[in-house]
Amino acid sequence: MAALPSSSAATAVARLNAAATAAQRDAETEAEAYERTHVHGVYQAIAPHFSATRHKPWPAVALFLHAQPPGSVGLDVGCGNGKYLGVNPAVIMLGSDRSPALVALARSRLGRPDDAGIQGVTKIRSEARSAATTATSTDAAGSAVSTGQGGGAAISDVLVADGLSLPFRDAAVDFAICVAVIHHLSTRARRQDAIRQLLRCVKPREAGSGQVLVYVWALEQGASRRGWDEGGEQDLLVPWVLKSQTQARAQKECRHGQATSKDVNTAVTNTGGETPSTATASAGEPGDTQTAGVASQTDPVFKRYYHLYRKGELEEDVLAAGGVIITSGYERDNWWVVAANGTPSSRPEQ
């Protein structure tokens, strides 16, 4: 019979483990609270304005989506207002976002051919169904309002979920995209965990399948006017100025489906770091052609946390998450990577 460790040693180890776990938990709780203030709360508050400035898909993302075979099922984690859900009408997209306000916006857009589309609303009476006797059965003959959906995204769907606790089953989907999301997580462990979650949800790597596309903001933005570049501070609070007039105009442009993203959502503030580790900077947003604006005294300013990725860092995080790099690159102020699971299930590879 194998000797059992003495109870005192076992107790000491248990105590150490407990202490380590508690410390880890404290750090996690702190990171969560920080992101609640500097990411989730901000997106809830700026959702309509943010959404009105987001309609043009990134070219490389659209290319990735169009490369998926018809009938593929994919995730858009951090789908925001759902601008990618209808890009390829031959695939089914399941969009998720941490912000209920953005998900509600995304849902209202589902099935519309474009932003100008109007959803026909019809009232139907659901037919009486065979007597369901289970406790979970549904209202059998209630009337319900349904929306007539015509656009490609009518087969897509959205839900509210945290990227670190995704509710999708393992290897459930053919592909996943995660655009401009992971840079909002405030520790490296959490950013890697987010990538791990994406990899968990896609099928094992096979030719062209099981791919995950991740886009993050780059530190190296020499060509932009934001003034960030190699060697600079990577953890920033980036202001979003909620201009009431801008908001109205942006929404109008959105309805016409041809906004030019000239909205003033940038501001120059140099008030120093709110937290010891975080600098404040002027900024816009990936995908926009910025016009630096001056915030008036009354416009509310929301500061979002960003981790700007330096060259090579995204690839490092993918590897740390157990993935492999298929391709990677840089597109207008962003690093991107197409990754897959590191351990292919069927065919052995070196």
Place this chain on the structure above:
Amino acid sequence: MKVLTLNFLTCAVKSCKSSSDSFPLHPKDAELAKDDVEINPQLLANVLPRLDWNALRTTSTELGFPSLPDQPPSPEDLTADEKMLQELHSLLMETQIMEGKLVCGHCGHEYAIREGIANFLLPSHLV
């Protein structure tokens, strides 16, 4: 939320994922609505192999729909069987759970669905 989507979902709690009881989630007090979505036989044929058929059978029964066959139809069967095609299209693509809950069979946690949107954010003690 579409019935199709439910087939890809499980409990958001990490420790539930390894349990077969966490999939599929069970609808509770579900109010359904039916969308009009143009039928696309090719899309349906492409999607079927991506579904967990047993889970779909469970969901279908729990929502009060007629029971599905033991095995999924082959693409040939599907194109030949107009009724089956229509039924599956209606169930997967057109049927939405507008209000209600989704319950994990492992931990018992209930996720609310409101205005067609399921919310999988966890209370902090379950993260």
